[in-house]
Amino acid sequence: MNAVVFHEHGGPGKLQYQEMPMPTIGADEVLVQVKACALNHLDIWIRQGSPAYPMPLPHILGSDIAGVVQQIGSQVDGVTVGERIYVSPGVGCGRCEQCLAGRDNMCRSYGLIGAMCHGGYADYVKVPARNVRPIPGALSFEQAAAFPLVSVTAWHMLFGLAEVRPGEEVLIMGAGSGVGHMAIQMAKLAGARVLTTVGSEEKIAKAKELGADDVIIHSREQVNQRVRELTQRRGVDVVIEHIGPEVWTQCIDSLAKGGRLVTCGATTGAEVKLDLRYVYSRQLTIKGSYMGSQSELWKAAHLIGEGKLRPVIDRTFPLSEAKGAQEYLLNRKFFGKIVLTVS
Secondary structure: OEEEEEOOOOOHHHEEEEEOOOOOOOOOEEEEEEEEEEOOHHHHHHHHOOOOOOOOOOEEOOOEEEEEEEEEOOOOOOOOOOOEEEEOOEEOOOOOHHHHOOOHHHOOOOEEEOOOEOOOOEOEEEEEHHHEEEOOOOOOHHHHHHOHHHHHHHHHHHHHHOOOOOOOEEEEOOOOOHHHHHHHHHHHHOOOEEEEEEOOHHHHHHHHHHOOOEEEEOOOOOHHHHHHHHOOOOOEEEEEEOOOOOOHHHHHHOEEEEEEEEEOOOOOOOOOOOOHHHHHHOOOEEEEOOOOOHHHHHHHHHHHHOOOOOOOEEEEEEHHHHHHHHHHHHOOOOOOEEEEEOO
8 A cells, every 4th residue: 555654753854655565454443445634733743753652663644534444353343344434533442440431531551543553644544443433424534534633632622621611701722723723613612702813814714704703813912911801801711722832821811710721732842831829829720631532522523413513624635745734734824624635
């Protein structure tokens, strides 16, 4: 089969489009013919090299996969050959206390397809059968690949951790990001007032189309000051953050008393400054979030199938142009998801 692989860590130039052996499935796995695979910033971190994601090389990236089932293992039930499916990117052991309680993202052995094992930058990929689900509604393969990782992450942040309620005010950083564009829709659907940020004027209309009530241009406005103006100096109840030190202080200062900040990323770095006196005197809550449970993904997928949430695709690239797709991801001018298509 054809695949995009890297043999050593480094820049986008390390990606090579080449032939690789076909995967051989186990008894509880399925072989998927990949039709589309969405990019995530995780792909960049893994390609660059991260102690958090050790792996043998060469490696095939890609956590967000949609395609057609080609083969099923001898112990697989409920999945049929020829079925149009998407893949839940997170893999727990399926046996521990956390997995059995429906908190598979808390499993000690939890990992991601495309990080812990070969992913979807390829013609074919093997995945656990329990991670395969029918594509909801009338979604295309590209749309089905665009939603899993960002949807489960946004859902877990908003509802599993922040516990957003109707009438609350929520600040979502980075409207054009994968998590951001999905979180806007979810928070609005839940009855919240949604504030968000963009880097340029051309993204304002796109953010409002998704449901944002107020849009802040972070490249020319101080986010915390603008939030205070828009909330009559009160601040917001919840901040959804995935950027890191570049915006951290402004996010903390945007919270109302008793506010909750949930973070799931560190795109601009790993270390931030925090004044503990400000945290306890204003009774703030800060939570870290990593992915979400399969049940949370199924809930989001159901709403996507009904058309109440929609994955936004900025641009598609053929698999052979994965290097260009990653370079496009790094320029931060996109809005929504970037997807590789596989013939």
